[in-house]
Amino acid sequence: MAASGGESGRASRTFTNAARRAQIVAAAIDTIAELGYAKASFARITERAGLSSPRMISYHFADKDDLMHQIVREVFTAGAEFIGGRMAGEETAAGKLRAYLEANLQFLRDHPREMLALTEIGPHARDADGAPYTSRSAQEPSLRGLAELLAAGQRSGEFREFDVVSMAVVIRGAVDAAAVRLRGEPALDVDTYGRELVTTFARATEAGR
Structure with a gap:
């Protein structure tokens, strides 16, 4: 019809x-x-x-804050979809952690202007009640997912025993550090940084260490 x-x-x-x-x-x-x-x-x-x-x-x-919220939503959604898609292709916890790190850094590399914009918006962002976002509140959803992944790796015997929340904070901090250095001179070599990140956390988490 x-x-x-x-x-x-x-x-x-x-x-x-x-x-x-x-x-x-x-x-x-x-x-x-x-x-x-x-x-x-x-x-x-x-x-x-x-x-x-x-x-x-x-x-x-409605105003500048409304526009800024839309930018944050769109960039975060695009990043989550890209990273989630890469992780979904892995069957092991170690593979998912590697994919998580690689995909995060690849998204940063391929979307530098979006990352610079988020870095600028961050200190000015407000929640629905008008209170400022904190780095802790912004990281919380990702940290929970990381902690769950790390705990699954411990249960499967792929990862050694460690505090999963602490390790998740360290991993998330290392990823976020790359975003704030994109504007530096010289600019961060994201590919090299990504390779070092993968190696570092593979060794930090692997069983038997």
Whole structure:
């Protein structure tokens, strides 16, 4: 059955709105990565996106915080999907840990502007109650998943005995450290860093050590 004119029109508007939001988010990421959070005004983002007026941003996002939350959600979702897909292809805990580390560093390498934008947004991010996010609260979901993976490796005999929460904090900290060094001079060699990370934690976790 063919869609009615009203349904077709609504679908077209939905697609157009989604495309416009994506255009604004991409422009905001580029602006923040280049100029920093403080200078990423709606006027500058409008110019970068090629829009006619900042009101076009205000139509889609309530304020700057709303736009920043959307950036964080989209980047985190894309990263989680990429990393989860790589881990799903592994059958052992050791293989999943290796895939986790490699995929995290590959995502950082392939999305440097998004990572720079997140680094800039981080100190200014607020939760639904207006309270600032902390590095601890931001890391918590990933830490829980890592701790569960490490515990599974201990149960299977692949990993030695250690405190899984402490090890998860160390691993997550090592991954996050790469993100904040992307802007440095010279820039971090992410591939080399990734290889060292994999070797370090393979030795740190393996049974019999």
